[in-house]
Amino acid sequence: MSPMNAEYEIRRFEPAAPGEPGYPEAVAWDNAVSFGFHEERSTDERIQESIARSRVDGAVYTGAYQTGQPAPHSLGSEVPVATFGSQQSTLNIGFGRLLDAHLITGVTVRTSHRRRGLLRRMMTEDLALANGNGIAIAALTASEASIYGRFGFGMATAEQSITVDTGAKFRLDHVPEGTVEVADPTVLLELAPQVFARVHGEQPGSIGRQEFYRQLAAGASSREGGPDAKVKAALHYAPDGTVDGYVSYRFGGWDKTPATMEIIDLVAATPAAYLELWQYLAAIDLVERITWNEAPVDNPLTWALTDPRCVAASNPRDLLWLRILDVRQALEARRFATDGTLVLKVTDGLGLTAGTFALEVQDGTARVTASTEAPDLELDIAALSSIYLGAVNPVSLAAANKVREHTAGAAFLAARLFAVERPAHCLTHF
Numbered sequence: 526m527s528p529m530n531a532e533y534e535i536r537r538f539e540p541a542a543p544g545e546p547g548y549p550e551a552v553a554w555d556n557a558v559s560f561g562f563h564e565e566r567s568t569d570e571r572i573q574e575s576i577a578r579s580r581v582d583g584a585v586y587t588g589a590y591q592t593g594q595p596a597p598h599s600l601g602s603e604v605p606v607a608t609f610g611s612q613q614s615t616l617n618i619g620f621g622r623l624l625d626a627h628l629i630t631g632v633t634v635r636t637s638h639r640r641r642g643l644l645r646r647m648m649t650e651d652l653a654l655a656n657g658n659g660i661a662i663a664a665l666t667a668s669e670a671s672i673y674g675r676f677g678f679g680m681a682t683a684e685q686s687i688t689v690d691t692g693a694k695f696r697l698d699h700v701p702e703g704t705v706e707v708a709d710p711t712v713l714l715e716l717a718p719q720v721f722a723r724v725h726g727e728q729p730g731s732i733g734r735q736e737f738y739r740q741l742a743a744g745a746s747s748r749e750g751g752p753d754a755k756v757k758a759a760l761h762y763a764p765d766g767t768v769d770g771y772v773s774y775r776f777g778g779w780d781k782t783p784a785t786m787e788i789i790d791l792v793a794a795t796p797a798a799y800l801e802l803w804q805y806l807a808a809i810d811l812v813e814r815i816t817w818n819e820a821p822v823d824n825p826l827t828w829a830l831t832d833p834r835c836v837a838a839s840n841p842r843d844l845l846w847l848r849i850l851d852v853r854q855a856l857e858a859r860r861f862a863t864d865g866t867l868v869l870k871v872t873d874g875l876g877l878t879a880g881t882f883a884l885e886v887q888d889g890t891a892r893v894t895a896s897t898e899a900p901d902l903e904l905d906i907a908a909l910s911s912i913y914l915g916a917v918n919p920v921s922l923a924a925a926n927k928v929r930e931h932t933a934g935a936a937f938l939a940a941r942l943f944a945v946e947r948p949a950h951c952l953t954h955f
């Protein structure tokens with residue numbers, strides 16, 4: 526055993542419910558995560574709610590614990606010095622296909638124990654375990670973009686913040702369809718998962734949502750912790766009366782100029798529902814601006830406005846990071862936009878799925894086999910994971926030396942093969 530391995534014990538467990546013997550361990554883990562993300566100390570009630578949500582999500586907590594005696598007066602050995610959460614969900618990989626995905630979240634290492642390899646150790650063990658369980662892809666959203674490339678994760682989708690001027694210039698060039706009505710936000714506890722399920726089935730890049738999201742949309746919980754009494758909600762009804770979209774939002778306060786409404790969550794299962802919800806937001810009296818911090822980069826709203834400059838975008842950033850754990854399984858799970866053959870030489874620093882693979886696509890279906898032929902493209906698993914959803918162009922990655930093109934035109938062929946039916950976008954932070 527190396528000195529580092531001897532110093533820490535890694536334990537994995539499912540969070541227990543209050544009253545069960547394992548509950549204090551779950552509480553200590555949750556507290557360590559809050560500490561790692563500089564959040565205020567949680568009340569017992571908030572921790573209980575957070576653990577209850579984790580249990581609904583089927584989360585697994587991993588912690589690194591000191592094996593020796595901690596320094597006198599310092600945090601006890603029952604408090605993990607490092608945390609690492611995971612859970613199963615699904616990822617929409619285009620053309621209506623959902624792939625099981627291993628989600629990683631809640632990664633923290635206490636400052637006094639950082640840069641000793643704890644993240645590397647937990648990540649390496651966790652990915653190997655997920656791979657061994659037959660999962661083809663792992664996913665996360667990153668606090669810093671410099672951390673996860675070394676473990677084979679590649680940026681796969683982006684998002685941005687938008688500010689929309691809803692003054693006199695705001696005019697949508699569209700044919701109204703259906704109606705919008707205000708609702709008590711608590712109806713979203715039931716409706717939000719239903720609307721999201723439709724979107725999830727159709728939106729490439731979408732990750733299945735956690736329990737937190739319906740509570741967030743309903744104002745029953747908030748990113749700050751407790752319920753949010755400011756939350757309001759509106760629903761879009763399709764012509765047949767089905768609720769096919771919703772927006773939850775809150776007023777930014779009278780001291781803000783211009784008066785602003787902030788979108789908390791906007792989910793629409795049809796293009797008509799999306800634009801009608803925007804029409805509703807723009808019509809709210811006494812407000813001249815709408816902000817949304819989780820907007821798609823490729824936004825139909827811009828194109829539907831007679832004056833596209835009503836939308837000011839800022840802070841474009843990575844959202845979803847993917848890590849293919851099994852190249853053959855992940856590629857064969859996808860449907861491809863066109864036919865063609867590519868030989869890919871894939872490197873993998875963690876040794877999970879390196880090799881040279883022939884990708885042969887016929888009628889959109891892939892067959893992937895080990896190959897001894899010279900590769901058309903050579904790339905790290907992080908780059909392949911980036912292009913997997915069709916939202917990152919292999920031609921750009923070749924220009925950035927992240928993909929080496931040995932056959933002229935192979936990167937462009939990859940771009941056409943991996944294209945999906947609509948711009949990939951992830952609506953879920955986790």
Ligand SMILES: CC(=O)SCCNC(=O)CCNC(=O)[C@H](O)C(C)(C)COP(=O)(O)OP(=O)(O)OC[C@H]1O[C@@H](n2cnc3c(N)ncnc32)[C@H](O)[C@@H]1OP(=O)(O)O
Nearest residue numbers: 630631632633634639640641642643644645665667668671
């Ligand atoms: C999915 C999520 O939960 S995202 C949230 C990530 N967590 C945070 O941002 C909370 C604050 N940060 C932390 O808790 C820690 O600094 C962590 C988790 C990012 C890193 O933990 P550590 O145990 O220090 O990492 P570890 O020692 O295993 O380092 C592994 C490698 O990552 C590198 N690394 C670690 N953190 C960073 C960083 N912030 N930026 C760039 N490189 C980093 C190390 O240099 C090391 O590189 P090497 O193996 O090539 O030498």
